[in-house]
Amino acid sequence: MIPYVRKIDFEYGKVDQVSPLIRRVIANNPGPFTFTGTGTYIVGKGEGVAVIDPGPDQPEHLRAILDAVAGETVTHILITHHHLDHSPLARPLAKATGATIYGCAVKAPVVEDAVKLEAGYDTFTPDVSLCGGGAVISGPGWTFEAIATPGHTSNHICYALAEENACFTGDHIMGWSTTVVTPPDGDMADYLASLDLIKSKGFAVLWPTHGPPITEPGPFIDAYKAHRLDRERQILAQLAAGETRIREMVPKMYVGVEPRLYPAAAHSVFAHMIQLVRAGRVATEGAPALESEYRLT
């Protein structure tokens, strides 16, 4: 079982000091993919402040961020990925503060699915590209390393804060929920590798964009990964039992889950299926698709 953490004390639009270096303001955009809303993090104080994931394009959230940093200078805006609940406010905040935007633009245009699986996509372009990770970004009293963590999206970046052995994990690792991995931009093999990468860094605390921090990252990531491997085993069991189509497997695998969530679940199964086909454990005719027929090799 994943040891979810969901208890979070906050008031919309009000800034809270959540660690010696970190402040947080939560946007009023609660929903099925955002939990209580987007947590915008403010790191540092005074002359050089960094803002991580400014969030949705809401004037009242922009105002809340600007109020939180009144009298200070925002120099850096760091983006984890291009979903609508993370990046759209970057440009308005940059205009208001003169800050530089860092992140990785999406490589391929994303095909909008008929099913709403995520908060939606933003056509975001950073001023400084961090694709591939590795860049070190610093200001007065803080040092970030960009860590490329593809999986949830191809352009996802986590930001390690050296001074607190902390990591801002965006939607890659969240305490309140598992992450949606939707092909083609999402990739399950990349996702699992990115979980291993964050685990290997030995962070003391993870700060997801939604929900409270994860204070025991090691066991949490182990359980998070075990959950995915469990799903993979369930898929192999379905195939072994003679099921061939994703839409028939989903109700059997997601017992107790509301049928309205089946389309999202089907995409998650599809993400696993692509990985299993690539690994040669499952076969299908042509390129794997949602409606394809699958069988064990």
Ligand SMILES: [Zn+2]
């Ligand atoms: Zn996202």
